[in-house]
Each structure stands twice: as C-alpha cells, then as structure tokens.
Amino acid sequence: MKSSLENWLQNRLKEIRFFIKYVKPESVSDVALKAGIAPKRVIKLNQNENLFLSRELLLSLIDEVVNEIDPRVYPKEGEMKLRDSLGRYVGVSSDYITLGNGSDQIIDLILRTFLRKDDIAVSITPTYSMYKWSANHLGIKYLEIPLKDDFSLDVDGILESSNRREGICIICSPNNPTSNQFEPDDVLALIENFPGIVLLDEAYVEFAKESLVGFVKKHENLIVTRTFSKAFGLAGVRIGYAISNPEISTTISEYAQLPYSLNCIALRMPLKVLDVIDTFKESIERLKEEREKLVKRLNTIKSVTAFRSDANFILFTVKKPYEEVFDELLNRGVLVRKIGAVLNLRECLRATVGLPHMNESFIEALTSIS
C-alpha cells in the first residue's frame, strides 16, 4: 500500500517537475552581499516596479484601509464597489470587469478556463514568460511567432501559425521586454481574424500612448488584462483585473474564479488610488520624462544601443556578452534583468526606469564596464 502511494506521489512530482520552473530573479540581499554594500544601496532595476510613487503616500493609503477592514470576515463586500470604480476608470460598466489576484492569476485563469487539449495558445516572441508557463502547465500547445525586426507584430504569421485552430492569442502591449506598444490596426486585425479569444495584456498601458480597452465593447472575443502592480506601485498587494464583454466576465467571475481571490486590503486599495488618481498620473508623467532622458543617456554610451520605450523599462543591447555585463553591474550594486537574444540581437538586457539618482548610478556603472 505504502509503496503504491509512494509510486503515485513520485510519478506526480516527476510530472510536475517537467513543467517550466519560474526562476525568481536575483534578490536585493544576494546582490548586496555580492557587491559588499548595504541592501538599501542596491539599485534595483529588474522588475519594473514604479519607484516614482512615494512610499509614504502608499503607506498612508494602506493605513486608511487598515482602519476600515475586519480581517476576521471573508472579503466579498467590496467587490461590486471595486468593479464599479474600475469600470469608471476604464470607461465601461462594472459588468465588464473581472477581479483577480494580480494579472498573472487572471491570465492563468483565462487560459485554464477556455483552453482544452486540442486548442492552441499562440503568442509572440520575445514576450512575457508567464504565458508559456501557464500553457505548459495546462499541457496546451504553445506557439511563439517572432516579432518583425522593427518589433512590430507579424499579423499574418500569427494567423497562419494557428492554422485556423481555435484557442487563445496572447498579445502583450506594450510588450515586455521590447517595451513598444503595437499598432492598433495590427491588434485589431488579430481580433477580427483569430479564431478564438485575443487576450491583450496591458500591464504597462498607463506608461504608453493609448489603450485599446474600448474595443471590448465591439469585439466579444477580446479580453484585456490590467494590473495595479506597475503604474500604481502596488506589486506587493496583488491586484489585477480583466475587461471583456459581460457574458465572458460574469462567467469567469461567477464560475471560474476562486470566491476570495482578492484579500480585504487588495479589494480597497484601488479605490483609494483612484480617489487621488491625479497624484499617480503626475508621477507617471515624471517617470515618462525620466525614461526619455535615460534612453538618450544610454545611447551616448558607445557600446550600448537602447530602444525607445512605451513602458517603464528599457531594452538595450551591449557589445560584450550580456551575462558578463549583468555580473559586472551586479558587482557594482546595480540589478537589471538578463534577457539574452531578442530576434537577431544577441546581447540584450532590460532596465526599469528608476529615480534620477538610481539612473545616474546605473549609467555610471554601465559606462565604466563598457
């Protein structure tokens, strides 16, 4: 009996380990140790968090929330109010909104809910790694269609690759890690011609020119996902949401989502943020100004090419092997993200747009290496 249980368990564990493992990025304490500096001196530019927002402001909003909640009670009360507010923020009615524990969780849920064994998930490459992770866990065929050399969408390539098979087409715009927002007409061509759902991940849209969320009113196969982790500085609180036609959103919310996916703080924080949205918009504008300066400064370093960005991070190439540059930056207390090959560009790294003094240290370190 025991050995059959053990066999079963070992087999399951083996199967699970066959999935793609999410490799967590380096931690601040590891970098501090390596660079021989205090953790608070580490320049953390690897996870696209928004440090332009004042921590004090966010903590004061959390303080207000803490005084309103009763942690003994299951969080459900605030859902309608939150869906209402988010609907107003994006310009749709509340029944278009699905709430989730970060947008990762909603994306995973959408794939889990709609895809069956013979369906496909098709996306672009390079893009955000979690789409492949979720598809892989579901045992779904995941197709990756390279972007064109100018980082635009290969619409025909995506449509042809799916070979008219139904499924989900996942487009990240602005795209992580290339940081560009795709042409609305290209996204629209996918929405109109892909035989299934188009999931448009707009995690970084607040830093970009425009959102395509208005398309959900006309196109019932479009689901847009958004997050409070980036522009609103709440990565640690875990709040994401999806916008889609009410039939899809209510079906997901009522039948597929776990009943208490948002905790009582996450349910209230967006309301506080939206109450003082102008303060947040101001910080986003400051970040965008700093982004333009940073791209220019990076491009003054001879061995560096930085690409224009519609997000809060910048993709850049280096002449030396990217891993070497990454390590040398680490030794100087600067943590960026390893990217590697992007299409025919072999040595790529990604850096979050930090506060001016952080960017200064980053530029100084990179200049001294290159």
Ligand SMILES: Cc1ncc(COP(=O)(O)O)c(C=O)c1O
């Ligand atoms: C493109 C993209 N989508 C979604 C997410 C996940 O965001 P969340 O914190 O809402 O799960 C990230 C996080 O880095 C991202 O880069």
